[in-house]
Amino acid sequence: MSVEVLAAESEIRLQLHKYCRAVNELDAELLISLWHADGTIDCEEPALRGAAADLTGELIDWHRSWPERFHQLTNWIIKVDGDSAVSETYTLDVLRPAPGRKGDELDSHRRGRYLDRWSKRDGRWALDHRQFVRNYEWRQQVFAGSVEVRAQAPHQETAVAR
C-alpha cells in the first residue's frame, strides 16, 4: 500500500462528485469529461447503453426533464491496481417534476449504485465503463419548502427529555 493508491482514491472520489455536480447543474461539458474518449455506459434508468460520448446529451436531457433535482453519493468502495481501478458508489437522489395543473405531482426518491471501471491515462483518472444499478424508488407528494407554522410539535418534550 502506498501513497499513490491513496492519491488515486482521492482523484477518483473527486471525479465521482463531479458527476453529481454535472447532472445537478446540467453541465454537459463536465459530464463528458468524466469518461475517456472510448468510455461506455450501461444505465438501467434512464435506459441507456453505448458510447458515453453519444449518450451524455440524452443523460443531460433526462435530468433536465426534472426541473429540480439533487443527486448525492455515499459509501464509495474504491479498489486500485496500478493504473486500473473499480468502484461501487451508492446514490441518493430526489427528483422533482414540473408543477402541473392538478397539483398532485409526486417527488421521486431514488437509491441505486454506480459500478465503475476506471483507468489512468496520461495522468488522468476517468471512466472506462459505468453501469448503473437501480435499488429502488418511491414517490411522495410535493410539499416544497419548510413548514410555515413554527409551533412546536407536542412530542418535543418527551424527545428532549430522553
Next chain:
Amino acid sequence: MDELQTHLLDERAIRRQLSFNCRAVDRLDVDLWRSLWHPDSELDDEVRGVRGAALDLADRLTPDYASWAVHSHQVTSSAVEIDGDRAVSETYVTAILRGHQNDAGEAVDDHHRLTYLDHWSKRDGRWAIDRRRVTNGLSWHQVVTAGRVGRWTRRDREDPSYELFASLGGEDSAGFDTLMAEREIRGQLHNYCRAVDRFDVPLWRGVWHDDGTLDYGDVGERGRAADMAEHMTLDHYPWASHTHQSTSSIIAVRGDRAVSETYSTNILLARLSISDELIDSHYRGRYLDTWSKRNGRWAIDHRRAVSDLGWDQVCIGGSVGLRAHRDREDPSYKLFASLLATDLESA
C-alpha cells in the same frame, strides 16, 4: 514529507472539519462550531437566513435550533481542491429537522438538500473556513405519523459521542499512518453497508473482531457480533429492498486503537404490514465504534448504534431495480473480482 502526502493530509483536515460541522450543529456545540472558522470568516446561509461574521453568528446557533427537538445533518459527497495554503470545497448535505407542527396540529419534519460552498485557508497549521455560502438545492416537509426519536441521542455534550472520543485517552495522531488507518476503517464502514444490503454474512462478520460486540439498544439487539451475523443481515428479507448509507464520519486514531462516529441514512422499502399496507421505514442515526488493529487488520471491538430519528411511511409508487440482488449474483461481485487482486485485502 513529500508533496503528495502533504496534499492528502490537507484534504483529510478539510474533510474532517466538514464532518465536525455536522456534529457541532446537531449537538449544539458552539465551541466546536467556532473552531471551524477563522476570526474574520464570513457566512452567508440562505437556508437559515443568516449572513455576517461567522463567529458573531455562533451565539445564534443554539437559539436558532432551540425550537427543534432533534436534527440530523449529514455530509455526503464533496469536492475538495487545494492549492498550497488555500482550498475550495463544494459539499452536498442532507438535513432533517424534527419538532415543529403545521396549522392542523400535525408533527412535521423539514427536509433539506443543501450545498456548502467554502473557501478555506491554512493559518498556523490549522485549516478553517474563510467564507461559506449555503444554498438550498431542494427541500420539502412531510407529516410524520409514526415518528421515533432515539433513546441516547442528545443535543449537548452528554451525547455518548463525547465520552467515546474521550475514551481514546489523549491526542489522536494526524500523520501519514493515520491516513492509512482511516482508509481501512472507512473501508470497513462501507463494507458493513454493503454486507447488510447484499446479505453477505462473511463480509458482515469480518467488520468485527471475533470477540467484538454490538449494542443496538433502540432495536433491542445486543451481543457478540459473530453470533448475530445471520439474523442481522437476513432479517431484512421481508423488505423489498434497502440501503444502508454511511455519510459523515469522524475517526480518531491512536496507535493500534481508534474510535469513530459515523452518520447513517438507512431506508427499508416496502414491507407488508398486518393491515395489508406496504410500509417504508426510515432511520437516521450514528454508529459509535471502538476499533483495534490486530494482526494487521482493523476491525470493531464494540459498536453502539445511536438512533437520532426515524419514521415509517406508507410506500407510494414503490419499485425495485431488476439488476440488484441480495446475494452474490449482484453485479458488484463480478466488478470487484475483475480487478487483479493486489488491493483486495480488506474485501
